[in-house]
Amino acid sequence: MRDTYLWLLQLVTGSLIIVFLAVHMVMMHLDNIVGFFGGHIDEPSFWSSMIDRATKGWWLTFYISFLALVLYHALYGLRGIVLEVTPSGRTERVVTGMIWAVGLGAFALGVYAPVHLFTR
Amino acid sequence: MRAGSPRENYLGVRGWVWAGRYDLERYLYTLHRITGLGLVLYLFMHLTVMAIVRGILGEGAYEDVIDFFEHSVFKVGEYVVFAAFIYHGLNGLRLIFQELGFLLGKPKPPIYPFRDSLRRRRPLALGMMGFVVVMAAFVLTDFAKGGP
Numbered sequence: 001m002r003d004t005y006l007w008l009l010q011l012v013t014g015s016l017i018i019v020f021l022a023v024h025m026v027m028m029h030l031d032n033i034v035g036f037f038g039g040h041i042d043e044p045s046f047w048s049s050m051i052d053r054a055t056k057g058w059w060l061t062f063y064i065s066f067l068a069l070v071l072y073h074a075l076y077g078l079r080g081i082v083l084e085v086t087p088s089g090r091t092e093r094v095v096t097g098m099i100w101a102v103g104l105g106a107f108a109l110g111v112y113a114p115v116h117l118f119t120r
Numbered sequence: 121m122r123a124g125s126p127r128e129n130y131l132g133v134r135g136w137v138w139a140g141r142y143d144l145e146r147y148l149y150t151l152h153r154i155t156g157l158g159l160v161l162y163l164f165m166h167l168t169v170m171a172i173v174r175g176i177l178g179e180g181a182y183e184d185v186i187d188f189f190e191h192s193v194f195k196v197g198e199y200v201v202f203a204a205f206i207y208h209g210l211n212g213l214r215l216i217f218q219e220l221g222f223l224l225g226k227p228k229p230p231i232y233p234f235r236d237s238l239r240r241r242r243p244l245a246l247g248m249m250g251f252v253v254v255m256a257a258f259v260l261t262d263f264a265k266g267g268p
Contacts, residue, residue: 011216011220014212014213014216018209018213021205021209029198029262030259032262033259033262045186047179047182067167070163071163074159074160074163077160078156078157078160081153085132106164106167109168109171112171113170113174116175117175
C-alpha cells in the first residue's frame, strides 16, 4: 500500500512540475514568445533581475516548492530504474538510503542560494 | 513444480530496446526513461552551478557564467534540454491519462469485433507526439531568434 501512495505522489508531482516548469521556462527563456503576445519581461538572466526576484517572498516560495517537487519526482524515478537494473532485490534498502541522502543534500544545496539572497 | 522467479526473464537494460515485437508505446516509454535520466543529470548540474555562483561567489562570477553559457554550443544543448522537457512532460501526461483511464473511452464488453486496449491507446499516443512536435517547433522559433 505504501508503494501505491508513493507512486500516486509521483503522478501528482509530475503533473504539478508541468505547471511550475512552464512558469520557470517562460520567465527565464521564452521572452521573445511572451513579447509576440504583447507581454514584456526584463532580461531575466541579469544579476539585477535575479536579485529583484530573489527578494520577493512569492518567488522564494515558488522555487522552494518547485525544488521539492522536482527532487521527489526525479529521485523516485531514478530509484525505480536503479532497482530494476540492480541484480538483487536485497539492495533495495541501500539504494533507498542513498536516494534519501542525495535528495536531502540536493535540497539543502538548492535552498541555500535563494534563502541566502532573500535574507541578506 | 518450482515457482517461477520474476527475474528469470529479466533482460536488463538490453530489454529496454528489444525483447521481441515492441510497439510504438514501448519505444516512447524507453525514450521517456532516457530523457528522464538526462534531465536528472541536468538538474544536478544546474542546482550545483546556480548554488555556487549565486550563493557563494556573487555577481562577478554569476555574470561570467551567464556569458560563458551564451556560446552557441550551449545554446544547442539548452534547446536539447528544452525539447527533452517537452517530450518527458507531455509523454508523462499521456501515461498519467492512460493509467487513470482518461481519454480512452468507456469500457465495453469484449464482444467480437472488439477494439482492444492498444487501439484505444494509439490515438492518444499519436496525438500527444504531434503536440510534442508542435511545442518543440514553437520553442525552436524562440531559440532561432536568439532567445536568452
